[in-house]
Amino acid sequence: MSSTTQQHFLVGKRIIVAGAGIGGTVFCIALQQFLEKHGQHIQPSPLIDVYERETSMNVVGREGYSISIRSDGISEGMQTLQKLGLLDEMIAESNPGMNYTLFNADFIPLMEPKVPPIEGLPQTTMRIARTKLREILIKHMPSFAKIHWNCGITSAHELENGQVLVDLANGNQEQCDLLIVADGSNSKIRTILRPQHKLNFVGAISIMARTHPLEKFPPPLNITWGRAFSGDGNFLFIAPSDRTSAVWIVSYLSDTPRETKVAGTMSDVELDEILAEAKERTKSYSEPMPMLLKQTLPSSVAISNAKEVTPFRNHGSVIFIGDAQHAISSFGGNGANMAIMDGYQLAEQLVNANSLTEAIKAYDDQTIPRSEKAIQMSHQLIAVGHSHGEWKNLWQQS
Numbered sequence: 441m442s443s444t445t446q447q448h449f450l451v452g453k454r455i456i457v458a459g460a461g462i463g464g465t466v467f468c469i470a471l472q473q474f475l476e477k478h479g480q481h482i483q484p485s486p487l488i489d490v491y492e493r494e495t496s497m498n499v500v501g502r503e504g505y506s507i508s509i510r511s512d513g514i515s516e517g518m519q520t521l522q523k524l525g526l527l528d529e530m531i532a533e534s535n536p537g538m539n540y541t542l543f544n545a546d547f548i549p550l551m552e553p554k555v556p557p558i559e560g561l562p563q564t565t566m567r568i569a570r571t572k573l574r575e576i577l578i579k580h581m582p583s584f585a586k587i588h589w590n591c592g593i594t595s596a597h598e599l600e601n602g603q604v605l606v607d608l609a610n611g612n613q614e615q616c617d618l619l620i621v622a623d624g625s626n627s628k629i630r631t632i633l634r635p636q637h638k639l640n641f642v643g644a645i646s647i648m649a650r651t652h653p654l655e656k657f658p659p660p661l662n663i664t665w666g667r668a669f670s671g672d673g674n675f676l677f678i679a680p681s682d683r684t685s686a687v688w689i690v691s692y693l694s695d696t697p698r699e700t701k702v703a704g705t706m707s708d709v710e711l712d713e714i715l716a717e718a719k720e721r722t723k724s725y726s727e728p729m730p731m732l733l734k735q736t737l738p739s740s741v742a743i744s745n746a747k748e749v750t751p752f753r754n755h756g757s758v759i760f761i762g763d764a765q766h767a768i769s770s771f772g773g774n775g776a777n778m779a780i781m782d783g784y785q786l787a788e789q790l791v792n793a794n795s796l797t798e799a800i801k802a803y804d805d806q807t808i809p810r811s812e813k814a815i816q817m818s819h820q821l822i823a824v825g826h827s828h829g830e831w832k833n834l835w836q837q838s
């Protein structure tokens with residue numbers, strides 16, 4: 441604050457956060473830290489209510505894939521978790537393997553992009569089960585932020601006095617001074633308040649699943665994870681999904697999206713068909729892929745369409761962050777890193793800025809260029825990874 445006479449715009453305000461996902465929880469943890477460090481003059485400090493559609497058990501129990509947290513250029517999830525004091529706890533719970541590798545269909549490495557060591561960081565990347573990451577974030581939620589589980593936000597209205605009214609799934613309405621929208625790529629609130637910013641299909645379809653617990657990870661999963669390229673249009677991703685199981689994702693290009701299938705919702709006949717399709721699509725890949733297919737947990741099989749939201753600027757008293765503001769398909773391997781950085785930087789700007797407008801502008805100036813770049817990189821990977829023939833030759837010659 442430049443003036444000691446002017447009251448900070450957060451004093452005594454009520455904030456509602458939509459979604460206790462990655463961005464929403466990081467925002468709350470970071471806000472507490474910035475208020476403690478730089479916000480002693482913000483008294484009474486703001487009160488936060490977080491409304492989360494899922495139950496706490498669903499949130500930490502159902503998401504069977506892992507996430508790579510990075511420290512390169514635009515993706516600074518590692519550095520941000522360190523600033524929050526959470527990195528060591530996350531590393532202790534992370535999966536085996538510390539680097540990403542791009543393989544050919546025989547799992548011979550084509551590229552091992554490595555970030556040079558960064559001073560002060562114990563390691564430059566980690567792969568962690570999404571459930572573990574969220575469990576740790578939820579554990580560190582500050583006491584002034586109350587999570588209302590199993591209580592989604594069904595609608596929101598921007599009022600003339602600048603406040604926001606939200607409708608809750610339990611039939612109640614709540615009013616707040618600031619609504620932080622962190623409800624993910626399918627954001628209900630975005631479709632209501634910013635309908636022009638749509639979630640668009642970007643031309644790739646993924647079949648994914650994880651395995652039963654394995655006795656030990658087969659090579660190369662015992663030391664690394666990554667993508668494998670066959671040159672026949674079927675791109676493969678394999679990684680430990682936690683400390684005992686692996687996740688595989690095979691993807692292909694399509695002009696139109698496919699009906700999505702959520703894990704655990706398919707009949708045995710459908711599952712057999714999808715697993716037969718996955719076997720056919722991965723027939724050019726050597727071990728460990730056939731073994732991972734054999735060990736697949738049927739209830740984990742899912743089909744998804746790669747989608748994204750072109751990043752957009754915020755205004756008024758509703759601030760979109762994470763996937764709700766700039767969803768990136770999983771080909772970016774970046775969305776969680778972006779959500780972590782968004783939550784942290786929004787909290788920082790809100791505490792340090794002189795006005796809400798200034799805070800929102802400073803936040804958008806940080807998040808929009810990096811998410812545009814991440815989306816651009818995901819497009820390149822989609823194009824190269826699913827291409828036929830010529831790229832295969834190019835990599836083999838290099």
Ligand SMILES: Cc1cc2nc3c(=O)[nH]c(=O)nc-3n(C[C@H](O)[C@H](O)[C@H](O)COP(=O)(O)OP(=O)(O)OC[C@H]3O[C@@H](n4cnc5c(N)ncnc54)[C@H](O)[C@@H]3O)c2cc1C
Nearest residue numbers: 459461462463493508593623624762763773774775776777
């Ligand atoms: C298979 C796969 C692999 C991925 N791998 C990586 C990776 O390696 N690295 C990486 O950085 N990113 C990765 N991502 C992307 C990453 O998971 C997302 O970008 C990230 O979770 C976005 O965080 P968020 O906080 O914006 O949303 P989310 O973490 O999705 O959280 C949104 C929350 O809002 C809740 N919610 C939804 N609607 C409502 C509502 N109406 N009211 C209240 N609550 C609501 C949801 O239940 C959820 O808890 C991957 C994604 C997938 C699918």
